[in-house]
Amino acid sequence: MTSTIGLAAAALLLIGCAAGPGGGGDGQTSAPEDETLQIAYISFAVANTYDEPMLAAAEEVAAAGNAEITVFDANLDPALQGTLIEDVIASGQYDGMIVQPVYGPAIVDVVQEAMDAGLTVVNIDQILGEDFTTAKTQLKGLSANVLQVPSELGRKLGEKTVEGCAAANLDPCNVAFLHDLKSSSVSIAIWDAFTEATAGSPVTVVAEGETFWNPAAAQTALADIITGNSDIDAVVTSDQGLQGSVLAIEAAGQAAGDYLLVGYGGAEWGRQKVAEGIVFADVVMAPATMGKLGMEALIDALRNDNHWGDRDPSADFPNDGIMTKDTADQFTGEWPG
Known part of the structure; x- marks a missing residue:
C-alpha cells in the first residue's frame, strides 16, 4: 500500500527508536525476502508530470520486491523536505529511504543524520551536494546515486x-x-x-x-x-x-x-x-528509468547488502x-x- 503525506506530515506519529526496523545503512544486516520492507520516498513534488512516472516506476519495483512505500511530498519546498526527513528518522518505521532533492545542499546534513540513524539511503534525479556539475556521489554512505548531471x-x-x-x-x-x-x-x-x-x-x-x-x-x-x-x-x-x-x-x-x-x-x-x-x-531526461533504478538499488542494498554507486541513465542515449x-x-x- 502506498500513502501520500503532504504538508501535514509534521503531525506524523513519532514512535520507536531512530533506527529502522529491518537493518540499516551500515550494511551489517540484510533483510530476508519474506520480510516486507518499509520505504520512505521523499519526493521533489508529487503533483508534477515529470515526477509521476518516476514514482510509478519505483512503486512497481517495490511491489515486486515485497516493499511498501510511504510517499512524503516536499512540494518544491527545500525546508519542508528537510522536515519530512527528520520525521522519517524520528518515526523509526523505515528500513530505507529514497531522496529526490529539491535543493541538494539544504538536505545534506539531515540525510547524513538518516544514515547515522541506520537508514539505507538512495539518491535519485537531483544532485545531493553542492557541486551541480558531476554525477558522482558527494555524500559518503549513499547506497546508490542515480541521476543526470543538470x-x-x-x-x-x-x-x-x-x-x-x-x-x-x-x-x-x-x-x-x-x-x-x-x-x-x-x-x-x-x-x-x-x-x-x-x-x-x-x-x-x-x-x-x-x-x-x-x-x-x-x-x-x-x-x-x-x-x-x-x-x-x-x-x-x-x-x-x-x-x-x-x-x-x-x-x-x-x-x-x-x-x-x-x-x-x-x-x-x-x-x-x-x-x-x-x-x-x-x-x-529519463524520470521513469531513474525511479526504477533507484528502487532496485535500494532493495538490493537492503536484501543483499549490494551498493550500486553512481548510475547515469543518460549515458547510452542516442544523439x-x-x-x-x-x-x-x-x-x-x-x-x-
Missing part, C-alpha cells in the same frame, strides 16, 4: 539555442528564458551552464520568468513577457514551460512557429513537437541525448509532458 542539461540547452539562432539568422537572438524553480538545484545548474554555453554568441536573454513546472504558470509568465517585449525571438524552458508558452503565443494571435523554441525534459509531448518541427530541439527533427524517432518520451 549542468550538462544546461550546456546542451545553450548549445542548441546558439545553433537554432544561427540557423534562423537571428543576430541578436533575443531570448525569453523561463526558469522552472529558481531556488531548485536543477534550475540553478541549468541556468549557469546555459549562460556559459551561450556567452559570446548572439543569444541575449532579454526577459526571464518562472514556470514551477506548470504549463498554466508558464502561459501566464510568457504572456506577460510578450506583452512587454515585442522583440522576443526565442523561448527556452522545460517541456512544461514550452507547453504553456505555445498556448501564450497562440493566445496572442501568433503561431508557435514564429519563435525558436528550445526545451529540456524529453517528454512525449516534446518529442512530437520536435518531430513536427515546432520545437527546434529538446534535451532528454548525445538531444531530440532534433532528424533524431526524434530514436526516442520514446518517458513521461507525457
Whole structure:
C-alpha cells in the first residue's frame, strides 16, 4: 500500500527508536525476502508530470520486491523536505529511504543524520551536494546515486539555442528564458551552464520568468513577457514551460512557429513537437528509468547488502541525448509532458 503525506506530515506519529526496523545503512544486516520492507520516498513534488512516472516506476519495483512505500511530498519546498526527513528518522518505521532533492545542499546534513540513524539511503534525479556539475556521489554512505548531471542539461540547452539562432539568422537572438524553480538545484545548474554555453554568441536573454513546472504558470509568465517585449525571438524552458508558452503565443494571435523554441525534459509531448518541427530541439531526461533504478538499488542494498554507486541513465542515449527533427524517432518520451 502506498500513502501520500503532504504538508501535514509534521503531525506524523513519532514512535520507536531512530533506527529502522529491518537493518540499516551500515550494511551489517540484510533483510530476508519474506520480510516486507518499509520505504520512505521523499519526493521533489508529487503533483508534477515529470515526477509521476518516476514514482510509478519505483512503486512497481517495490511491489515486486515485497516493499511498501510511504510517499512524503516536499512540494518544491527545500525546508519542508528537510522536515519530512527528520520525521522519517524520528518515526523509526523505515528500513530505507529514497531522496529526490529539491535543493541538494539544504538536505545534506539531515540525510547524513538518516544514515547515522541506520537508514539505507538512495539518491535519485537531483544532485545531493553542492557541486551541480558531476554525477558522482558527494555524500559518503549513499547506497546508490542515480541521476543526470543538470549542468550538462544546461550546456546542451545553450548549445542548441546558439545553433537554432544561427540557423534562423537571428543576430541578436533575443531570448525569453523561463526558469522552472529558481531556488531548485536543477534550475540553478541549468541556468549557469546555459549562460556559459551561450556567452559570446548572439543569444541575449532579454526577459526571464518562472514556470514551477506548470504549463498554466508558464502561459501566464510568457504572456506577460510578450506583452512587454515585442522583440522576443526565442523561448527556452522545460517541456512544461514550452507547453504553456505555445498556448501564450497562440493566445496572442501568433503561431508557435514564429519563435525558436528550445526545451529540456524529453517528454512525449516534446518529442512530437520536435518531430513536427515546432520545437527546434529538446534535451532528454529519463524520470521513469531513474525511479526504477533507484528502487532496485535500494532493495538490493537492503536484501543483499549490494551498493550500486553512481548510475547515469543518460549515458547510452542516442544523439548525445538531444531530440532534433532528424533524431526524434530514436526516442520514446518517458513521461507525457
